Amino acid sequence: MISEAEAVVMEVLWLHEPRSAEEILAEVGPTQGWQEGTVKSLLNRLLKKKAVQAARDGRRYLYSARLTREQYVSQQSKGLLDRLFGGRVAPLVAHFSEQRKLSKRDIAELRKLLEELDDEQR
Amino acid sequence: MISEAEAVVMEVLWLHEPRSAEEILAEVGPTQGWQEGTVKSLLNRLLKKKAVQAARDGRRYLYSARLTREQYVSQQSKGLLDRLFGGRVAPLVAHFSEQRKLSKRDIAELRKLLEELDDEQR
DNA sequence: GATCATCGTTTACGCCTGTAATTTTTCAGT
DNA sequence: ACTGAAAAATTACAGGCGTAAACGATGATC
Incomplete structure (x- = not known):
């Protein structure tokens, strides 16, 4: 399952794909107060979890989501519903x-x- | 914030309060496959988080919720709504x-x- | 080809969680 | 008072998370 900080990265990917780590940092750094290394780590964890994929583009990678927002929203919503409202x-x-x-x-x-x-x- | 395993303990307290650790274990042990120590730990963490309170009853304690289910449900629901559905x-x-x-x-x-x-x- | 700037990858580290085992405290009985 | 059982409190320990620093590879430049 994908964590909350990871979800922040996913949200920017869902808005516009594919994107480089630098672009993601530009988007998310100011709002979250994250450094470059933080975004890189989150991207690698998301890769490991198969939630995003990366395609080489010269010296860098372009990242895009494999997990769709729909899938994520469904998981989360169903989780809450089941845990708290009898589904x-x-x-x-x-x-x-x-x-x-x-x-x-x-x-x-x-x-x-x-x-x-x-x-x-x- | 209270974790998922902790919430399981809260749910049994919300059903019937106050309860001893032993009673909680009896309720939750079989379903969750938890040992005594696990329940005790969760109770202590909940105490530290002020989500439950304990009143001495002879050699043991009787636990009851301080956090209400309503409060918990509200937090969780609002969290999901804000994160995923623009509130x-x-x-x-x-x-x-x-x-x-x-x-x-x-x-x-x-x-x-x-x-x-x-x-x-x- | 050697060097520097840039990416990406690996490692770090403290805190939280899930799950107990271990240790300490506390009555109840002798 | 001493002992043993039962309850509570402390400690443990691996894995995840938030947050990065350090290290390594790679392509552009001299």
């Missing part, structure tokens, strides 16, 4: 509702989503 | 919908939930 979505949403964490926009979008499901249905 | 609930639900992970029951419950929100509204 069901409605209780999760109910939780946020009780917490008053549903925005107007969320509610509108959820409504539309349910309508669309309704349409598919019939 | 918004609707995209999370959309994700599960696309993944065909919404059960009939989920859909029915979500519908009811939205109706209730509607009622509060007016």
Whole structure:
């Protein structure tokens, strides 16, 4: 499984691939306060975990994701759902509702989503 | 922050408090395959993290949660939401919908939930 | 071809985690 | 008070993580 710091690197790859280590550092260094060596280490760990791949480009490598964001999001989401909500979505949403964490926009979008499901249905 | 193994211990405390280490072991040992020392260690770490408290009861302690399940669930859920869905609930639900992970029951419950929100509204 | 700057690779290191074994403390009974 | 069982506290230890420094390879330059 991929760690949180590793996920930060993946996110920038998912935005735009392939990228060199230098480009990734430029993207992520300022926000995270990471040095070059840190990014290099994370990339190597991701390589070892087969979450990214590297293609030589002259003296450097260009990295791209092998793990898709969809796959990652699914793993993480299912993990949380299973651990905390008995694997069901409605209780999760109910939780946020009780917490008053549903925005107007969320509610509108959820409504539309349910309508669309309704349409598919019939 | 509390780890996954620690969360397993918390879950049994949340079901019924307070409990002795022995009772917790009885609950969790078989399912997790943990020895006595393992549970004791986890309890001590949870004490250090102030997630549980212990009250002497003769030669042993009775443990109870200080962190509530609500607090824990909120932290975890918000963490996932922020990291993966821009902090918004609707995209999370959309994700599960696309993944065909919404059960009939989920859909029915979500519908009811939205109706209730509607009622509060007016 | 030797040298320097650049990448990448290897090693480091302290903290957290999972999983105990070991040691110490504490009652209960003699 | 002394001993033994039971509980708790301390220590252990390997692997992962965050964060880099050190080392090595490689291509560009003189």
